[in-house]
Amino acid sequence: MRRLIGVVLILAGLSGLGYIGWQFWGTDWQSARIQEKVRTETEQAWSHGKEPRVKWGNVEGIVRVPRFGDDYAIPLLEFTGYDALHAGYGHMQESAEVGQKGNFVIVAHRTTRNEPLRHMPDLRVGDEVVIETRTHVYTYRLITRGDALRVRFDSGGWVLEELPDNPEPGGVEPPQVPGQRLITLVTCAELFHSDDRLAVFGELQRVDQKAPAA
Incomplete structure (x- = not known):
């Protein structure tokens, strides 16, 4: 009986390790393939003057961060739930549209799901x-x-506002000028x-119109 219990405990431990391994490495592999597929389908649809339709949600664009290479x-989808984050970034629906006045808020994972914002702390003022x-x-x-800027999950909702106003005196915030065209990126503070x-x-610096699709 003791031997049987020992075997069961070992198998349970291995199952737990397998689940953790899948979350931290398996989902990276899975989401990397999903994101590549969504990006390819998006670019193909654009080349025909069409908006893409994918199973993970409505694709709004592609995010590029030169600091990251x-x-x-990474595809950007309308954030209707965490399934959208399998395919990349999510645009918070209650926030401004890209390029518009207000606060355009996008979120992504820092670990798992191909880790779009793993290197968020490396971003510097002036990066694009x-x-x-x-x-x-x-x-x-x-x-x-x-x-x-690090905020609590249950008290940091102010970063999603049209003009984020830090309740902490002297805290990090954008210039308090109404009518700005802001972007806010949000992710987990820790790797675990x-x-x-x-x-x-x-803040928005430039808008360039693309040539019409052939």
Whole structure:
């Protein structure tokens, strides 16, 4: 009986390790394939003047961050639930549209799901975040560092507001000027479980219209 219990405990431990391994490595592999597929289908649809339709949600664009490398190109989907984050970034529905006045908020995983924002703390003031859509390319310039602002999950909702106003005196926030065209990136603060979030702010610098599809 003791031997049987020992075997059961070992198998349970291995199952737990397998689940953890899948979460941290298996989902990376899975989501890397999903994101490549969504990006390819999006670019093909754009080349025909169409908006893409994929099973993970409505694709709004492709996110590029030069700080993360020349080949960094992650799909951006309307955030209707965590399934959308399998395919890349999620655009918070209650926030502004890309390029519009207000606060354009996008979120992504820091671990698992191909880790789009694993290196969020490496972002620096002046770095660019580029959002490509079917018709335009929007270039935002960061005005805070990627590691400068850490907020609690249950009390950091102010970073999603139209004009984020830090309740902490002297805390990190964008210039308090109404009518700005802001971007906010949000992800987990830690590589493992965390109730904190990192947030970084940027402002729109340039909008370039793309040539019409052939």
